Amino acid sequence: MKMKKITNYSKFSIKTNQISFSMNDVLIIGTVALDTIETPFGRVEKALGGSATYASFAASLFSKPALISVIGNDFPKEYVDLIKKRNIGINGLKITGKTFRWDGFYEYDMNEAKTRKTELNSLEHFKAEVPENYKDIKHVFLANIDPEQQLGVLRQVKKPKFVVLDTMNFWINNKKKYVIDAIKKADVLLLNDGEARQLFNTVNLVNASNQALRLGPKAVIIKKGEHGALLFTKNKHFNAPGYPLENIKDPTGCGDSFGGAFIGYLAKTRDLSESNFRKAVVYGSVVASHNAEDFGLNRLKRLTMADIEKRYKEFQEMREF
């Protein structure tokens, strides 16, 4: 099936891409999806979702991300408009067949997503291609998608300066070799506690992180949902708190939002020190905690820097002693 690029989707789209030509500073590969989500607090159908979507919305709060992904001919125009409104570069967004769909739910304990149905659709034969004007981008976020696609993107980028890698249990189970290859090429490995335990065959997160660091990354970040996040570097350990949310409506995309905000903040500040990683982890936690407060992208699309800075201060206050 022939694929077309979304650059021709509308005149406005071309204009946006021209403006943002040299501005994009974070390249994000991942999925764009139509999600059907049910939680104890409600249900949405065919909501805009996917790892690259959440990640780029979160990154766009700090910097100018560009997407590499695929959607189908069924993808609603209003969702394209929403993405463009965030100044997210869509030169690398292909259109073919039908959009990837995920249908899942959360039970009372919202820590774990359960999948009802996954339709890969256009994702199945997707080959990630990085447009020429994105090949010089220095900050690359390999958000959750097939690790062969993640590696494919890395091969096309000219001189990536900083690569963040995320993955999920499905790829650890089915393509572990490629996940490990991708980890070896990453500067920062992001994963959640369950994935860390699974990938490194240990319940102990310190042990898992040490194993990960030996593969090459300068830093490992373990996302623990409501329990916060851990950042391990060779000699240091940082512990970011979880934000005490009383009302969690939908945790979908929290990990992707965390990663997007993390790399977005680093791209904005151009400081890759361990101490700035710590700040980036807190910004990641701030954005992810907001994301859980409403369904799909409802919260992220309204989120302002004032909201973010307010909660960042709360993170500071709740750990002072």
Place this chain on the structure above:
Amino acid sequence: MKMKKITNYSKFSIKTNQISFSMNDVLIIGTVALDTIETPFGRVEKALGGSATYASFAASLFSKPALISVIGNDFPKEYVDLIKKRNIGINGLKITGKTFRWDGFYEYDMNEAKTRKTELNSLEHFKAEVPENYKDIKHVFLANIDPEQQLGVLRQVKKPKFVVLDTMNFWINNKKKYVIDAIKKADVLLLNDGEARQLFNTVNLVNASNQALRLGPKAVIIKKGEHGALLFTKNKHFNAPGYPLENIKDPTGCGDSFGGAFIGYLAKTRDLSESNFRKAVVYGSVVASHNAEDFGLNRLKRLTMADIEKRYKEFQEMREF
């Protein structure tokens, strides 16, 4: 069966108690046990254990605790010596029948203790009695034991200034009414995340804490094991990190050690402000993290203030951003 008090156990004991007569500043009721513990890293039999034991060892690092509990005639003299060596007041330690025994194990994931066997023995007909010379103690730790016994101790203490309450799932299941009564009389409620969810019938820890605060306590502390601890007061929230231990040998008594160190530090500093609660939570976490590094009381009995202050600094460093 007639009970005798351990004051007459040896001449040394009488002497110790005389010396410490007016010095004891924390009263601790709980269990003293002979524990058989198996973890993936080893096994101990009839080790000195019990909530009051761990709590008073931890408290004794900061202050002068006195115990209210019961042991049997089979209780090894070396354990009494060990308790006395820590200057823990034992006027309230009765001797009758056979010592309470717990036989449990931990599997690969050491977050959860599994019970093989519990022998209540002398604990079954125990009625807590507070000796006259302890009735003026102002700081009271109602460590994990039957809530009717906890309430009994509270009735006997003249003017308790500061009451900390711990409990466990067994009492929540079997004596919920008394647990609630005890919470209403406590200044600080300590419980772990699973117990908080169970007691207040919610997965959400913020919701559970708000319910607990409405019952009367000024503060609620939720212990989350490796994920640290949360302190909730009416308008504030403090998040203490978990210490990143690579080698956990035996988590038995970590919660009790946390509570003992928490109240011990507060009794020592005589400052019951929210900001000092935060420091006390961190000292509790420091002592509990050390406790997990060896079996039974092996680590606590060697622990020095230098060890504690060193790790306290690490807690500060690992949360800076």
